[in-house]
Amino acid sequence: MEQYTRLKQIAIASNHFFEQEIKRFLRLWVIRNEDQTLLRFDQTLEEYLANDALRDFFLNTAHPVQTLLENSRVAGHLARSIDQVFFDPINGDPLLAPSEQRIYNLARRMDSEQMHVPFRSVQPNKQTEAGDTADIASYPEDSEELRYNSGNHFTSRPANANVFDEHSKSCIAKSGGNLHVLYKRGFLEERLQEVKEITALLHEQSVTDLQFFVICSRHSEIEGHYGTSIVIMDPVNPDFPKRVMTCDTLLKELPQHPRWWNHFVAEYSNVFGNAIAEIIEDISHPLQKVNVKGDDPYRHDWNCPYYTSSTANALADLVNEVPELIINGTTKEIYDAMKASMTDYYEAFGEIRERDDIQLINRKKRWLSGIEMISNLVKEFGSHSLWFLNRYPQ
Template identity: 65%
Template structure:
């Protein structure tokens, strides 16, 4: 990804127009729904618009996000391309209009995960009543754990299920023939049981070709870190893999095992027996920075969903284009072949990109994930309008 810079002045101008558009939208809503206004009390309309109208709108409107998106300018602004966003050069936080931030925060309070635009909101306990992001100075005494928290910044907020669904949709689309991409909610052990069952079914149906399974999953209920695996199965022996390679995301160099190695081994052993540890090979990529207490929270790296998706995509592409390498090649050769396909994180000479560049890549991916949620909602509304 190339460097993308939006001038701060341009972003501020666009944000100001967005503020005016939202206020006009709310002003019209007030005129047409006087019976639903709960929070105005004795405030003049202009003051009410600034303080509480948006929260009133969310509280008293069915599908408030969808209603907002019926306004073309509001929809365009919330779903704008990353090139139109100014990011703080230090924290990486996008410059958002106050009402835009309030929209994301209020949407976060809703029961529907679909309305939760990833990375653009703070947890409800870090919001003011109106939906603004509370200043850390207003946190209660003895709240260091809340103050020191990655969730306060766009670049280090954990991903939600919308991001999982986005990555899943793209990667699963590569499944074809003897390539099976297992990109589901749940944990590694569940996916390994799926592999055994599916391989047995293929054997019973007369299949003889080797089967390649790319798995993207969390390790376990106790350990929620994402990882990727490639499991090669022979239908003639559905109870034991022909080859197993696993990929973690934390910084390390081959041949040293990553921090989550024991979790991989434990899950595989639970399904295939302890002997499986003898054939599990390490294809991990040193992409994710280890979070160190004392770092600024915005420097924390919670981007394992993107790293793991990149590795899963690379493995799926290798199955399609060079399965012989996956069957007979060395771990080093396969590792290098993955680097060639993971262009977001590696240079053409296979050197890993700098931490600053990787952070920028992930920042852009984060914004695009939110944009995809917005555009899906707009598309869904458009489809319903045609029915």
């Protein structure tokens, strides 16, 4: 308890210094850009700095997020390590500085999703004009869906495309030789068509080695859940897979198939014909809690992108390390080997970690995704925040 209290005090102090830095930053901006302070009206300078200056800065600056990140103190606070962040013991929300929350929320309003720091903002219709997060008590009386919504909390907000791109980049890096990682936006059927095209090309080139395709994508336009597959293709026979294993992550009673099974089968059948249903094998990992209406929204589990990333990386590692297992191993042998690789969600003896531990792991992953995106912005746009670049080198 004492450590908990101390962490909160440190977080409060850190937020206080951040507020001072933002106020100093905005004061200089106002002095240099008085013609752009459109929302000041009859406010005093101090009132304007407290209320609307940051919003004006976002409205009148070509690249507001990148400009803020050129300030090493601002960049350092937004990308601080998770052990410097205090999380509410009940709902898991991080204790953010008021201006910090405004930055995330105002960035969320920008046209480019590239500026949306994952999990740290609420939808624009849940914000005040200044960029604060609106109190739920201010929602219209008939807004049950807005009130009862996973998006109100850090731990349960759905991931945006930036998180998918982060995972895609790290997993695709494992490609090479006869391993093809197809970790792309879009849907499973598109990836399977790509598998056929690549294999047909290899057939024309007289390649005879087996090819391994690790796929991560949404199932279909009808069902947007993420899933992972591994497909073994023989270029000598490029029209039909040698082996197919699919991996879902939703909690289920083993050995039953996951609820999305029919979507897996349908997408494979669309590409390889109905006969494919006879060889599709299930290596699903029941990690994701089923969301039940009536649960507190912050208890909802929208961490599918992290679970699927873990399964995709595990499969890619197995192909690189023990391809014979992927070719000839039983589904149980492959399933157990994946668990040994997925140490973020499994204990050393192969049991799934306790639910509370998984929640803490996912919370850390969520915060790290924000750091990853912020560091990428600093590098991509050539920010002058040298301290930040030294801390997060390429």
